[in-house]
Amino acid sequence: MHEPAPRHPHGAVAADYLFATTVTLAAFALTFVADRYLSIANLSLILLTGVLAVAVRKRMAVAVYTAVLCFLGYNFFFTRPRYTLAIANGDDVLAIVLFLIVALVCSRMATRLSDQVTSLRTAQQRARTLLQLGRELATAAGATAIREVGARALTKAVGATAHINPAEEASAVDRNDDPGCGWLVPLTVGAHGHGTVVFATRGPDEPDAERRELALAMSQDIALALERARLAHELEQARVQGETERLRNALLSSVSHDLRSPLASMIGAADTLAMYETQLPRAERQELLQSIVHEGQRLDRYIQNLLDMTRLGHGTLKLHRDWIDATEVVVTATDRLRRFFPGLSMQTALPQETVLLYVHPALIEQALFNVLENAAHFSPPGEAVRVEAAVTGEQLQIEVIDHGPGIPPDERARIFDMFHSVSRGDRGNNGTGLGLSICRGMIGAHGGNVEALATAGGGTTIRITLPLPPAPESNA
Template structure:
């Protein structure tokens, strides 16, 4: 045995991280002592220092049980009123909030009061286990879902409260509490199980010795299966070879009255043989009434609860499709129900079971016989085809007869039959097999009555005419059958294509979505075509409330809010049609990835009926690409935030690096001028004093510009770069920058080329203006006196650019990649000379924060430097809306 298999077996014996352990006390019937044994085990745990609470324990007035319960700490029950009756239920929230390690929960199969969070008590237990709390619980064998039909056959009583078998199978420990039937009956007569009046009725109706023996055997079988699993696990933990997997069980069902019974039988067979199993329904396009669809949906939901896989296939041949699917899944056992053979099935090769036995070579075929029940009373609307289809068959026969009578003088008698065959084919294509066969029979009679001698009589004189009529009837039936089958297959293909189209259409729309808003918009656009349901997408609003991102409106009653919260917190569907808060009007489906839910999809039928199983599966399939798109949008947002944070940190570092140089230079100049004026005073000639004061003023203006820039930089905040974007004309930015630098640019020949019809920019205007000022000041500093300086602006489909060119010394091509380094200090770099600007590193940070870039090239006439600022162009706003849009 591989070491990994042994390790998996050892790990399987450990409790899952953060999950509690379940111990089940199983009995064959009430009164065998399950609750008493559970309380005794609880006292043992209490003496060992385990913190425990009795969540709910039913003593049924038994003195010994009540004495044991009184010695344990108990959680008070919740009281509620339903239809004038006071009900008591377990306080789930109180137990979850208590500092407890073990909870006692009696009667696992109990149904909670209407309005409770969960419909069943076993769901409360699952939530306790998920919270890391151990649970002791009790259950009788007749409450296991897969045994429901067997218990009804044994006792004649239909048990309404059931528990999925996987609850017991996943228990960490199962303890069988057994009591011989004679002793249990004696306890009943002594009133130790029920009060005397109820005991006598129970003995007569349920607690007969025969019934108790049968239930006792079922309980022992269930315990034996659990023991077999534990034994198998123990061998694998020892590193010895476990029994090989013996294939798979495939059960094929239709929407008949035996569907649920067949599912329960399949679950028990799979459990006893230790086989995984699948429930398969082959949709051959045959029309179904509403009752059949509901039975099929109920059987599929039951299979999901019992741990089976639900598969829906579409094909024309049911038997061949089942065999092919069983072989693809490496199944060795195929289970079906016994068909009710009708005459047309016998004529066409027998029922489903007969065809499987004939064609399924190498597969074990099990057939479950149907129960002997009275035939259902035929009701209007239960037929596979409506009255309109049969009326169409009659009308088509009449029209074919009239047309055949009209052409009988032109066409030979054998050719007239083609007119009736065309009518049969038309009815089969437009309806189904039943009306087509009716049309074939009517056409047979009309052909005989009108055209076979003697005319206007059903008698036949010539023997060859009998053979002609028989061949006509056979061809009509076969033609109708084939046409109806092709129509069913076409309908099935159309439904499959519709589902595939839904997935492809949604995936295509989501592929083009780059952020969460776009993903939500694409989903809303896709689901807007679903006219039979209402859809909405919710998200948390930061205060544990709900924010409706699209769809609705949603009236958040207490039940709706509780269902939505539970679905979000437990990553499972809740609401209408589920076992969790089914009184909700919405079905809530969390859109989840590995690290938790990203949104909550709400669906409500406009017809106020639960969603069909097919629609639920389609929504589950669509939820996967939608969740992945939301995850991708979140990842893109996080990456953009990280990039923005990196640009911010780079800008801050460059800012701090420049402070020591760019602030000190003007301050040193100003201090030197002031010290000279103070020391020499009137001894300095008037002209010299004037130059010193003008120099001090110029340095003060430079310092003022730099301090203004520092004030703008304080808007960066502490977390990420905050851009106060607005719609700005490029010409306004250029005009403002030139106005602030008029004194600096005065000695130069400045050429401005900025078209007035450039697109608007959605930017933080102060930052881009400061970046342009830095580039202009840098160009002016290195330009010769009376040199030329050019400022141009332009745009293409994606970007708008500002270009500043000078006639300075220029930057060698080998050094152009370094000038954006905050530590670059070459003499000809942007920090060479007097270097009073923030530098190109800061400019790059300002432009990069907007998603733009900076390039360096040669300047005017191949001399100097040309620095260009490129900014992305967003979609232009509608006229008159620029002042309404603002983005942080």
């Protein structure tokens, strides 16, 4: 479609011709002064310079106007007979005609050069505008932010207030005969529509061809950014859906095994007691009762882990912080572990001085217990599980060291995922795959972190790092 030629306000046109007239008068003033010292042929060069001065700054029509003025003035004031438009000498006719031709050609060439420079500047400005828009779109997060950035950039570049309506609002705008909607640009990429750019006119004049072309290019970039945001959103939804499905399957698998196993043991032991209570020796009855208690406690820990994981996942875990000695946390967790693993050998290396933590004591103890229980499951018979606590800078590091089979380097980060099922980690024969994941969540809620490292000589070291706050001020 043919674009209309750029329109020039009457005030700008008058200013152009006034500028040309002023330059012409100045050139004639210099020519009158030089008339005493130069030949008539050289005087034409002064006037030709004036024509070029106008041609490089103004439009072709203004340059022609200047050339005609200089031609007539040169003929009237400087060729014989002077002060008439008649020409007595045939050589002067040729000189004047050549002057006019040279003036017109030079003005044409100068105008074309000026137009090329202007076009280059316009192209440079357009490229700069598109580059800046691209940078802003790259940092915009989400479709809403992209629309805000795009509308702001379009308003600045086009000079008319721009609004970007989402796709669900675009059809309503298209059907609306609002006179403020002077220009609509659809944002489409392939078969996907991302809304419409609405330019509100500020007066009777619409954007010129150059600004329209720039607006269309910017709108295309905005549409591509919205398309990328749409694809990223769909990919994220697919990832979340896949992750949810994976966790659901893992949860079903875990529940089917980790709930049924202790329940089956408890039911079997209780059934044996019910049927053969009077026939069984006292030692065997005690053993069956201990089995019921042990499996019941195991089932209780598993259900507690599920509840803790649910609270961590939904952000409802509340931190009731209090000051507690780090040594007390370690001692409580190790004493609790010994009740479930009475034959386990344990070693501790704790700070001599008091190290205060401002934490939720029960959660930190539970996190440490989960790590200790994981180490106990995989520690070989006769090998001790070692717990070391030390202050490093403004942090407390607690390391649980075992000499079990160890963890491959590419699996060390994954053992903290829920229901992670490899040969190593808390998803072993007696694990649920939740303990270390809960540990990471609980420690992370306190601003700390958990990592798995290799133990020298074989095995695994789980390092818990907690920030140390400033010690509480004494009220004494």
